[in-house]
Amino acid sequence: MSDSALGAPHLQGATRRNRGRNTLPSQKKAEKLCAGPRRKALLLPAPDRMVTSNGNGTGYAQTSFVHLGDSARLALMLEPSGRGPFRSQAQDVLSLLSNALQEQSRPMSVVNQTVFLRRAEDQKLCEHILSDFYGPHQPATNFLFQAPCSGAALAMEAWAIGGESVRVEHYSPQVLAVSYDRVRFIYCAGIKPASGLTSRKVYPGVLNALESLDHALRQAGSRFEHIVRLWYYLGGVTAPEGRLQRYFELNRARTDFYRNIPFGGAFVAKRNGHPLERGQLVRANRRSADILVRSKRGELKLARKSITRNTFEAGCGQECPRSASAIYPASTGIGMQGRQLIVSCIALETSRPDLVLVPLENPHQTPPCLYPPRYSPESPKFARATAMSLGDYVTTWISGTASVLNSESCHAGDIAKQTEQTIDNIERLIAPANFKQHGLLGAGATLRDLAKVRVYLKRQKDFSACQAICQRRFGNVPAIYAIADVCRPELLVEIEGVAFSKRLNR
Incomplete structure (x- = not known):
C-alpha cells in the first residue's frame, strides 16, 4: 500500500519516503503541474452553490469545480478533438486532462476514472498509454465497452481532488482510498468475476464479482455495508439466459448477496x-x-x-x-458490448458524528425493491439516490434514472419525452421538498448543482435529440453520452449523476 499527502512527500510503505510520487497524473509532469505558470485564481460559485461548471455537453474538456472548504473536487468529462488512430485520440484526451489540471488554483490528483471504449480490443493499448502517463500509481479505473455517441474512439470521466489535508492511499491497481476532513472514501473499480463466469451464467458471475469486491474493500480497511454507490456493467443486459433475462439474474444474485448486509447501519x-x-x-x-x-x-x-x-x-x-426508503446503496445497472460483467463502488469510513446517510426515493416512483414481479422475479435492490449530509453540505449520488412513473415505463418509442421525463424524475428526487419529506431539513439541490451527468442511450440515432434536451435542462453541467442497453427493452435513455449542495437553516 502506498500512502501520500498532496503537496507533501509521499510515503512508500510504512517508513520509506519517496518524494514526488503520485501527487499528480504524471511523474515527469509533477513539478510543472504543481507550480506551473498557467494556474488561475480560484473561481468561487454563487453564494448558495458549491459547484462551478464550464461544460455545456459539447466541449472536448468539460469540468466542474466543487468547493469543499479546505479541499476541492474536480469532475472532468473529456473527449478527443480529432478522429485519428486510437493512440492519437488517447493522447489528445490526456493532454486535455493535463491542461485542465494545470489551470486549477491548487495541485490536484486524479483518483478515479472511467474510460468509455468504442472497441473492446483497444483496452490493452489504452492500459499501456495510461500506465506511461500516470506512472506506477494510477487512479482506480473502469474500462467500459460503451461507444461514445460523439463518434470518438474513447471518452473519459475523471475525478480529481486537492487540498492540504488530502491523503491518497493505493492498495492495488483497482483499489484506492482518499481521506480528508476525517472522512475516508474507498474507490474500487474494474472488479470482475473469475474468467468466463459471467459469459456462461450471470448469477454465479455476479456472486463471484461481489465476493471479489468485498475482498477489495477489506483490503482497504472497509466493509461491504459501507458502500454508498454501486455500478453494475453487464454485457447483454437484456439478452435471454434460459427462460429469464440476464438482468433478472443480476437482480437475483444481488438480492441473495445483500440479504444479511446492514447497509449504512453505522451512519443511519x-x-x-x-x-x-x-x-x-x-x-x-x-x-x-x-x-x-x-x-x-x-x-x-x-x-x-x-x-x-x-x-x-x-x-x-x-x-x-x-417517501420512506429501503436502505440499499444508490446504483446503476446498465448494459455494454460483449458478455462481461464489471462492478465498481464508492464506500466510506468516518468517525465524525455529524455524518448522516439518507436513501432517497422519488415521490412519483415506486421504490425499486417493491417493483412487481413482471419487471423482475427478484426486484432490483437499490435506492433512487444516496444523500450524505456532512457538516454544512450534502453530496447526493443519483442512481441510473429512466422514464418510469410508479413502476411503469413511460413514452415508449419517444426519445424526447423519455429524456424529459427522466430529467423530471431527477429534478423531483433531489428537490428540497423531497429531502424534507425524508427528514433532512435545509437540504436539497437543483439540476444546476450537479457536478456531472452520464447519459446512456440505447440507440445512436437518438443522440442529437437527447443531447439538445439535456443541454437545455442541465445547462453547463458536464456530460458524457455513451451507447448502452438499458435494463428494459422499451426504455431508450438512462441518466445518472452526483450533486453537491449546501445545507441551510438546520
Missing part, C-alpha cells in the same frame, strides 16, 4: 438526531418491512411489519410514510 440507525425518526421504512421486500421505531427509552430499533398489497401506497397507516 445509530446516529443521535438522525433524520430517520419513528415510522421510517428501513428495509423492505414484497412481503414485509423493517420499520425504525423508538423504544420507551428513546432508543431506535427495528420492528417487522407485514406488507399487504396496498401497504406502501397507503403509508402503513401512521407509521410508514410514502
Whole structure:
C-alpha cells in the first residue's frame, strides 16, 4: 500500500519516503503541474452553490469545480478533438486532462476514472498509454465497452481532488482510498468475476464479482455495508439466459448477496438526531418491512411489519410514510458490448458524528425493491439516490434514472419525452421538498448543482435529440453520452449523476 499527502512527500510503505510520487497524473509532469505558470485564481460559485461548471455537453474538456472548504473536487468529462488512430485520440484526451489540471488554483490528483471504449480490443493499448502517463500509481479505473455517441474512439470521466489535508492511499491497481476532513472514501473499480463466469451464467458471475469486491474493500480497511454507490456493467443486459433475462439474474444474485448486509447501519440507525425518526421504512421486500421505531427509552430499533398489497401506497397507516426508503446503496445497472460483467463502488469510513446517510426515493416512483414481479422475479435492490449530509453540505449520488412513473415505463418509442421525463424524475428526487419529506431539513439541490451527468442511450440515432434536451435542462453541467442497453427493452435513455449542495437553516 502506498500512502501520500498532496503537496507533501509521499510515503512508500510504512517508513520509506519517496518524494514526488503520485501527487499528480504524471511523474515527469509533477513539478510543472504543481507550480506551473498557467494556474488561475480560484473561481468561487454563487453564494448558495458549491459547484462551478464550464461544460455545456459539447466541449472536448468539460469540468466542474466543487468547493469543499479546505479541499476541492474536480469532475472532468473529456473527449478527443480529432478522429485519428486510437493512440492519437488517447493522447489528445490526456493532454486535455493535463491542461485542465494545470489551470486549477491548487495541485490536484486524479483518483478515479472511467474510460468509455468504442472497441473492446483497444483496452490493452489504452492500459499501456495510461500506465506511461500516470506512472506506477494510477487512479482506480473502469474500462467500459460503451461507444461514445460523439463518434470518438474513447471518452473519459475523471475525478480529481486537492487540498492540504488530502491523503491518497493505493492498495492495488483497482483499489484506492482518499481521506480528508476525517472522512475516508474507498474507490474500487474494474472488479470482475473469475474468467468466463459471467459469459456462461450471470448469477454465479455476479456472486463471484461481489465476493471479489468485498475482498477489495477489506483490503482497504472497509466493509461491504459501507458502500454508498454501486455500478453494475453487464454485457447483454437484456439478452435471454434460459427462460429469464440476464438482468433478472443480476437482480437475483444481488438480492441473495445483500440479504444479511446492514447497509449504512453505522451512519443511519445509530446516529443521535438522525433524520430517520419513528415510522421510517428501513428495509423492505414484497412481503414485509423493517420499520425504525423508538423504544420507551428513546432508543431506535427495528420492528417487522407485514406488507399487504396496498401497504406502501397507503403509508402503513401512521407509521410508514410514502417517501420512506429501503436502505440499499444508490446504483446503476446498465448494459455494454460483449458478455462481461464489471462492478465498481464508492464506500466510506468516518468517525465524525455529524455524518448522516439518507436513501432517497422519488415521490412519483415506486421504490425499486417493491417493483412487481413482471419487471423482475427478484426486484432490483437499490435506492433512487444516496444523500450524505456532512457538516454544512450534502453530496447526493443519483442512481441510473429512466422514464418510469410508479413502476411503469413511460413514452415508449419517444426519445424526447423519455429524456424529459427522466430529467423530471431527477429534478423531483433531489428537490428540497423531497429531502424534507425524508427528514433532512435545509437540504436539497437543483439540476444546476450537479457536478456531472452520464447519459446512456440505447440507440445512436437518438443522440442529437437527447443531447439538445439535456443541454437545455442541465445547462453547463458536464456530460458524457455513451451507447448502452438499458435494463428494459422499451426504455431508450438512462441518466445518472452526483450533486453537491449546501445545507441551510438546520
